[in-house]
Amino acid sequence: MRKCPYCKIEVGGDLVKCPICQSKLMGEAEEPYFPKQTQQQRRSLYYKVQLFVVWVLVIAGLSADFLFHITIPPYPDLHWSLLLTMWLVAFEFGIMRQFKPGTGSARKVTWMVFITLIMLVITSYFLGFLPFTVYWIVPIVLIGNIITNFVLAMIDKKGNTMSYLLTNLFVGVIPYIFLYFFGKGMKLAWIICMILSVILFIGAVIFKGRMVLNEIQRRFNV
Numbered sequence: 001m002r003k004c005p006y007c008k009i010e011v012g013g014d015l016v017k018c019p020i021c022q023s024k025l026m027g028e029a030e031e032p033y034f035p036k037q038t039q040q041q042r043r044s045l046y047y048k049v050q051l052f053v054v055w056v057l058v059i060a061g062l063s064a065d066f067l068f069h070i071t072i073p074p075y076p077d078l079h080w081s082l083l084l085t086m087w088l089v090a091f092e093f094g095i096m097r098q099f100k101p102g103t104g105s106a107r108k109v110t111w112m113v114f115i116t117l118i119m120l121v122i123t124s125y126f127l128g129f130l131p132f133t134v135y136w137i138v139p140i141v142l143i144g145n146i147i148t149n150f151v152l153a154m155i156d157k158k159g160n161t162m163s164y165l166l167t168n169l170f171v172g173v174i175p176y177i178f179l180y181f182f183g184k185g186m187k188l189a190w191i192i193c194m195i196l197s198v199i200l201f202i203g204a205v206i207f208k209g210r211m212v213l214n215e216i217q218r219r220f221n222v
Contacts (some may be wrong), residue, residue: 001027001028001030002015002025002027002028002030003026003027004018004020004025005026006021006023007021007023012030013029013031013032014030014032015029047095050095051092054088054091054092057088058084058085058089061081061084061085062085065080065081065082066081075126075127078126078127086122087119087123090115090118093115094111094112097111097112098112105152106152106153107163107167109145109148109149109152110145110149110167113142113144113171116141117138117142120133121133121138124137134179135187135189135190136187136189138175139175139187139189139190139193142171142172143192143193143196145171146168146171146172146193146196147200149164149167149168149171149200150164150168150203152164153165153204154204154207154208156208161204161211164204165201165204165205168197168200168204169201172194172197172198172201173194175193176190176193176194
């Protein structure tokens with residue numbers, strides 16, 4: 001058992017420093033009281049490695065763009081490194097959301113989709129294909145998100161079905177209403193996205209109705 005030369009206490013386990021004064025303990029270590037969390041340490045290492053790679057790419061891109069003046073031939077006046085940095089920062093934010101404890105699958109998936117779509121809209125604005133992105137690519141990606149949330153709602157065993165249902169309505173119906181009143185006509189992809197959102201919402205209520213009712217009572221104490 002190790003001892004602290006200043007606090008005059010004995011400390012069991014394999015601690016290196018005194019828990020009171022943080023001084024180095026003297027003596028032989030014992031068997032650790034708690035098992036080592038090797039999986040968490042491995043995840044932390046992977047996260048640090050990818051974070052380092054992201055910063056290397058950001059610095060390399062900014063240097064190539066602003067110092068060496070390397071341009072994309074179709075867009076000679078475009079600072080492509082800023083778009084690259086934006087994508088990498090968004091990617092890093094998405095990775096942080098995945099590691100955040102207490103976040104459900106619906107939130108993680110939907111956040112990743114929204115971040116990706118925002119970056120895609122900004123990129124398409126500078127590259128000149130914004131209308132195609134807004135009226136076709138965005139609704140197709142949202143259709144995939146709606147289907148994914150429906151599947152997750154079907155296999156959910158933790159009583160979080162309502163979050164999937166609300167996410168599907170928010171993703172499929174609200175953008176349609178916004179574009180209907182402020183856009184220039186509705187494209188087929190957006191109409192399909194809205195219809196599919198309503199259909200899968202009703203399907204989830206039919207198959208998971210009792211679970212949704214229990215969740216509402218649990219969340220609102222009724």
